[in-house]
Amino acid sequence: MDNTKDTKVKKDLLKKNKTMDIEKIFKRILDCSFKIHSALGTGLQESAYNECLFYELEQTGYRAEKQKPLPLIYGDVKLDAGYRIDLLVEGCIVVEIKSVDALADIHLAQILTYLKLSGCRLGLLVNFNVVHLREGIKRIIF
Numbered sequence: 001m002d003n004t005k006d007t008k009v010k011k012d013l014l015k016k017n018k019t020m021d022i023e024k025i026f027k028r029i030l031d032c033s034f035k036i037h038s039a040l041g042t043g044l045q046e047s048a049y050n051e052c053l054f055y056e057l058e059q060t061g062y063r064a065e066k067q068k069p070l071p072l073i074y075g076d077v078k079l080d081a082g083y084r085i086d087l088l089v090e091g092c093i094v095v096e097i098k099s100v101d102a103l104a105d106i107h108l109a110q111i112l113t114y115l116k117l118s119g120c121r122l123g124l125l126v127n128f129n130v131v132h133l134r135e136g137i138k139r140i141i142f
Contacts, residue, residue, distance in 0.1 A: 022122060025062060025090050030137070032056035033126050037133040046099045049128045050086050053097065057089060064089045070117050085114050094123040103127050103138065115142035 036052045050066060057064040070083040087095035096111045103125065111123045120142070127136030 022092055025093055026122060026124065026139075028060055028062065029053075029057065029089060029093065029095060029124055032060070033128075033137070034133055037128055040128075042099075042129045042131070044099060044128070046086075046097050046128075049099060049126075050097050053095070053126075054087060057087070062090055070114060072117060083114065083117065085118065088118070088120075092120055092122065094118060094120050096123065096125050098125065098127040098136075099129040100127055101129065103136070108138065108140070111138075111140055112142060115140065 032053055036049060036056060040048070040052065054064050054066045065088045066086065068085040068088040069080070070085055072079045072081040072083065085094050086097045089095060094111060094114045096107070096114065098107060100107075107125060107127075111125050115121065115123050123140040123142065125138040125140060126133075130136035
């Protein structure tokens with residue numbers, strides 16, 4: 001009986017540590033985003049912000065994959081539907097970058113789809129085309 005209790009406690013600690021790690025990574029992504037926005041401002045294409053955020057994350061030692069292909073699995077078939085995640089950080093956080101006048105419902109739907117297809121639970125939608133970046137940030141938990 002004690003072994004079962006010990007095992008549950010260990011699993012709970014591992015889950016808590018993983019959650020803390022994800023939060024640490026998420027905060028670092030935000031810090032890098034603010035740094036980039038402060039340096040470059042608004043008006044650039046999404047691809048420029050994407051490259052800069054990828055660079056910043058790599059400099060901090062985090063593993064990031066840019067334009068990560070995301071297949072659609074339908075039944076027993078794997079379809080290449082052309083989905084690409086802007087940045088997948090440490091294999092667990094989906095980052096979708098925008099440079100638009102305002103975020104729209106379609107942008108939220110897009111990142112929710114990416115979270116669902118990737119199996120990730122945490123996403124960050126960042127619109128760099130705003131005066132104050134905090135107005136362009138949406139945290140999404142799936």
